[in-house]
Amino acid sequence: MLNSYIPKFAKIINIEHQTADVKLFTFAFAEKNDRVNFSFTHGQFLMLGLLGQGEAAFDICSAKTRPASFQLAIRRAGGLTAKLHELKIGERVTVRGPFGNGWPEKIYQGKDLILIGGGTGFIVFRSLVLDYLAGKSAARKISLFYGCLNEVNMLFRHEFPVWKKKISLEIACAAPGKLWQGATGLVTSLFKPNQDFADTIALVVGPPAMYRPVIAELKKRGMADQDIFVSLERRMYCGIGVCQHCAIGPYYVCKDGPVFSWAQLKDIPGAV
Amino acid sequence: MTGKQLRQFIEYLVRQNIVWAPQRVNGELVMEPLDNPKEVELTGELPLHSFKKILVPPKEALFSYAPSGVKAEIKSPAQVIFGLTVVDLKAVTFLNQIFARDPYFQGRMKKTLIIGHSLVPKGTGQFFSENFKEEILEHLKFDIFFGVAKSGYCVYTGSEDGQRVLDDFGCKNYEHIEYVGPIKETGKDPQMLKIREKFYEDEKIWADLGQRCIECGKCAIVCPCCFCFDVFDQPGLGTGCGERCRQQTTCFYSDFSEVAGLEIAGEKPQFLPDTVSRIRFWYEHKFVRCPDTISLPGCVGCGRCTAVCPVGIDIKENLQRIIKGRVK
Numbered sequence: 001m002l003n004s005y006i007p008k009f010a011k012i013i014n015i016e017h018q019t020a021d022v023k024l025f026t027f028a029f030a031e032k033n034d035r036v037n038f039s040f041t042h043g044q045f046l047m048l049g050l051l052g053q054g055e056a057a058f059d060i061c062s063a064k065t066r067p068a069s070f071q072l073a074i075r076r077a078g079g080l081t082a083k084l085h086e087l088k089i090g091e092r093v094t095v096r097g098p099f100g101n102g103w104p105e106k107i108y109q110g111k112d113l114i115l116i117g118g119g120t121g122f123i124v125f126r127s128l129v130l131d132y133l134a135g136k137s138a139a140r141k142i143s144l145f146y147g148c149l150n151e152v153n154m155l156f157r158h159e160f161p162v163w164k165k166k167i168s169l170e171i172a173c174a175a176p177g178k179l180w181q182g183a184t185g186l187v188t189s190l191f192k193p194n195q196d197f198a199d200t201i202a203l204v205v206g207p208p209a210m211y212r213p214v215i216a217e218l219k220k221r222g223m224a225d226q227d228i229f230v231s232l233e234r235r236m237y238c239g240i241g242v243c244q245h246c247a248i249g250p251y252y253v254c255k256d257g258p259v260f261s262w263a264q265l266k267d268i269p270g271a272v
Numbered sequence: 273m274t275g276k277q278l279r280q281f282i283e284y285l286v287r288q289n290i291v292w293a294p295q296r297v298n299g300e301l302v303m304e305p306l307d308n309p310k311e312v313e314l315t316g317e318l319p320l321h322s323f324k325k326i327l328v329p330p331k332e333a334l335f336s337y338a339p340s341g342v343k344a345e346i347k348s349p350a351q352v353i354f355g356l357t358v359v360d361l362k363a364v365t366f367l368n369q370i371f372a373r374d375p376y377f378q379g380r381m382k383k384t385l386i387i388g389h390s391l392v393p394k395g396t397g398q399f400f401s402e403n404f405k406e407e408i409l410e411h412l413k414f415d416i417f418f419g420v421a422k423s424g425y426c427v428y429t430g431s432e433d434g435q436r437v438l439d440d441f442g443c444k445n446y447e448h449i450e451y452v453g454p455i456k457e458t459g460k461d462p463q464m465l466k467i468r469e470k471f472y473e474d475e476k477i478w479a480d481l482g483q484r485c486i487e488c489g490k491c492a493i494v495c496p497c498c499f500c501f502d503v504f505d506q507p508g509l510g511t512g513c514g515e516r517c518r519q520q521t522t523c524f525y526s527d528f529s530e531v532a533g534l535e536i537a538g539e540k541p542q543f544l545p546d547t548v549s550r551i552r553f554w555y556e557h558k559f560v561r562c563p564d565t566i567s568l569p570g571c572v573g574c575g576r577c578t579a580v581c582p583v584g585i586d587i588k589e590n591l592q593r594i595i596k597g598r599v600k
Contacts, residue, residue, distance in 0.1 A: 001375045005334045005503075005516070006344055051337040052514055054505045056532070078532030094342075208541075234543060235531050237503040241565070242370065244500040244523060247553070248543075250560050267472075270549055 004240050007049060007094035008034045012087055013069060018155050021076045022120070023085055026062070027093065028069045035068055042128040043102030043203075043231055043259050047239050048072060049094040050087075053080045057236045057254070060098065061123045063130035073123045073155060099239040100258050103128065104229060105138045108201040113139040116214055118147040118187055118206025122155055124231060125205070133166050139201075142167040147187025147206070150176045186210075188217045197221045203259075205231045211272035215262055225263035230272065232258050273425040273443060278418065282309045284441050285352050289385075292326055293354040294319050306354070314355060314420075316391035318574055322360055322496040323353050327367060327380055333515040334376070334503070342516075346379040356388040358404055361412040362572040363496035365454045368413050369566040370499060376518075381413075385433060389418040389425075393574070409449045411456060417449075455567055464569040466595055467559045473597040477590065482548030484583045485524075491577035491585075492522035492554065497562075497570045500528070523553050555590070 014026035029035045040060055049055030056078075062071035076085045084093070115125045125144065131137050144163075148154050150173050156163075163169055170190045172183040183190055187210070202218050204211060211230055218228055234246035234253045241255030249268035251257060265271040273281070285291050291306045294313050301319040303326070306312060335344040356364065364386060371377030390404040409417060415434030419426035427446035429435045438446055492498040502521045507514040521528060528550075529543040544550045558570030571587070578586045 001373065001378060003344055003375045004373075005518075006342060009341075049505075051342070051512065051516075052505050052507050054503065054516075081532065233531060235529055237501065240373075242374070242499075242501075243503070244557060245502075245528060247557065247561060249556065250564050252561075269475075269552075270543060270545075 004096065004238070007047075007055075007096045009092050010034075010070075010095045012089050012091050012093065015087075015089060018073060019153050022073055022155060023076075024061075024071055024073045024156075025084070025087075026069050026071050027095070029095070030092070038070070040064065040070075040098040041102035041105065042131065043124060044098040044100050045258060046070075046072070046095055046097040047099065047236070048074075048084075049096075050080065050083055051094060053083050055094065055096070055237075056080050057099075057233075057239070059124035059231070059258075061126040063127055063134060063136075065131055065134050065136050073120070073126070075120050096239060099254050101256070103203055103231075103259055104201075104261075107229075109138040110140055112141040112143070112200040114197070114200055114202045115142065115144045116147075116187055116202060116204045116206070117145070118210040118214075119149070119153075120155070121205035121207065121210070121231075121233075122146050122148070125203070126156060126159075128203075129163055129167060133163065144169045145187050145190045146171045147174065147190075147210070148172075149174050151180050152177070186213070188213055191217050191221065195221050197223045197227075200227070202228045203231070204228065208272055225266055226261050228262040229259055230262060230265065232260065232272070234258075273418070273427050273445070275424060277443070278425055279309065281441055281443070282306075282312055282354065285354070285385075285437075288350075290349055290351040291354055292323065292351065303353075312355060314389060314391065316357060316393050318357060318359060318393055318576065320494060320576060320579065322363065322494070322574070322576070323356060324363070324367075324496050326351070326353055327364065327377065327384065328371075328499055328520065331517055331519040332376060334518050336508075336515045337505075337513065338510065339512040344375075346375055348380040348383040350383050352385045352387060354387045356386065356414070357392060358388065358390065358408065358412070359393060359572050359574050360496060361386070361388045361414055361417075363574070365411070365413045366497050366562075366566075366568050366570065366572065367499065369454060369568060370562075385415045385437060386413065387416045387418070388412070388414045390420050410452045411454050413451060416446075460563070460567050461569060464559070464563050467569070467591055468563045470594055470597040471556070471560050474594065477593055478548045478552040481551045481585060481590065482546065484585055485547050485551045486583055487524040487526075487547055487550060488582060489522035489524040490580040490582070491587075492524060493520075494576040494580050495571075496574060496576070497558065497572060498522065500557075523557070524550050555594075559591075559594070 009030040010027040013028050016024040018024050045057045045059045047055045048058050058072045061073050074081055074084055076082050117125050132142050172185050172187050172190050173180055204214050232253050236246045236254050237243040239254050241252040246253035248271045286306055286309050292303055293306045294301050295311045301317055303319045335342045392404055414430040417428040429446050429448045500521050500523055501518050503518050506517050530540045533541045562570035
């Protein structure tokens with residue numbers, strides 16, 4: 001019987017400082033077999049851990065097309081992530097997964113995608129964007145809306161010039177510094193009053209407070225519940241729909257999600 | 273089998289294995305390892321704490337770790353759980369579905385002989401409870417079952433292990449019942465379907481229960497079907513050594529849905545922020561998620577939660593209210 005609790009080992013092969021509290025880690029599995037067998041879909045997550053510190057769920061943010069290694073952008077937020085931030089290249093972590101259902105590729109096949117990300121929720125979109133840039137995405141066109149606190153907190157900003165060659169990227173800072181020249185406000189302030197979202201699928205990820213205002217704006221512009229998808233964060237322990245920590249209404253975020261359509265979630269109290 | 277033979281059979285089991293059986297200690301019926309076979313109490317009464325601690329331990333190591341790597345040892349002593357009522361056998365069957373692909377639970381089941389009997393709890397009239405009928409046996413996980421009759425015991429086996437043990441003991445007169453899975457041919461439990469259908473109609477019930485519940489978690493601890501767990505690492509004495517442990521918890525505890533992030537008024541952000549959301553979550557697990565995922569309710573109607581609740585919350589009353597549905 002397969003034991004889902006036994007992790008695999010991966011080594012850190014690169015660390016990049018993104019912001020004061022976010023590092024982008026590149027990992028490679030220690031065993032060749034694990035490297036060869038690793039594959040994932042956009043929007044899936046891993047249970048990453050340190051022996052002695054436990055595990056937590058992190059969204060994969062590297063391209064599918066380079067599976068020999070994978071990347072996670074990790075914000076220092078609690079006990080485990082503080083320890084992860086102390087690690088150096090060559091050190092070892094535990095990995096389980098990938099888990100969950102990613103973004104609904106079949107549904108946005110050949111359609112326009114708008115991605116709306118707030119804070120660290122923005123991280124998960126990077127894998128989708130990178131594969132789109134490499135010509136390996138089902139989407140026809142990608143428009144990315146990013147809401148962050150200020151320029152200093154902006155993730156992946158050194159990659160933006162390359163991204164902007166193929167996708168539309170608009171950024172709003174909620175509390176920018178003096179030299180910020182872009183939009184100020186919440187991510188919803190980036191939507192134009194008469195923006196047409198026909199034949200478009202929206203993917204939304206951000207802090208809990210972001211979902212309802214963003215979805216309300218999308219619906220005002222004619223989007224249907226079943227064309228809006230969100231990815232949720234919860235505490236998780238097992239990753240396989242048993243431990244109950246990540247349950248929302250009839251669903252498990254680890255097994256049925258983390259991606260859900262708004263049609264699935266809109267009537268569940270406390271889902272967002 | 274006669275009463276005398278049954279006693280001899282219990283003695284035979286105790287000579288070779290740990291035998292957990294209902295016994296009375298200071299007036300309380302408890303499920304503990306048997307020292308003296310004469311102390312077994314064959315009764316329809318349910319011990320307050322069920323067999324759960326034997327099959328789903330409060331805490332267990334998933335694997336041990338050291339700088340050299342990780343090592344999972346799935347070990348279980350050869351043991352017997354004797355004297356389960358049909359109600360508790362239903363809970364065994366339920367957990368066996370929940371942990372169908374769990375190597376720790378299944379490893380334990382493989383080394384545990386489960387012996388039930390047909391006496392049923394008296395007069396409680398709990399939800400889902402039923403009187404013993406032979407037809408139910410093919411839907412229960414057990415190795416040996418004693419049908420209590422006036423003149424002795426009708427012996428049934430539910431597995432090859434059960435047959436082997438009886439053969440070795442010298443009992444040849446038994447009927448074998450093949451386990452066909454937990455769901456009856458007539459389909460899913462109609463009571464369960466009714467509750468599932470009506471679950472989201474009367475949202476006011478949760479506000480009412482949230483006023484009364486004090487989040488002690490006793491109901492989840494005694495419930496034979498509650499199994500929520502945390503996973504955490506427990507460092508050992510050697511450098512870089514320790515165990516990754518799985519430990520029972522309850523969804524009433526405030527850290528259950530916590531996530532990392534900014535603390536507000538000394539509290540971490542959590543997705544079940546109040547009593548209303550927590551008690552609703554408990555019922556939703558049993559009567560929505562369990563039926564949806566394994567077609568069984570997460571409740572066998574044993575009434576233990578009602579018995580221990582310090583504020584008198586009665587699951588039967590609540591289920592009747594849910595079934596009544598939308599309040600006009």
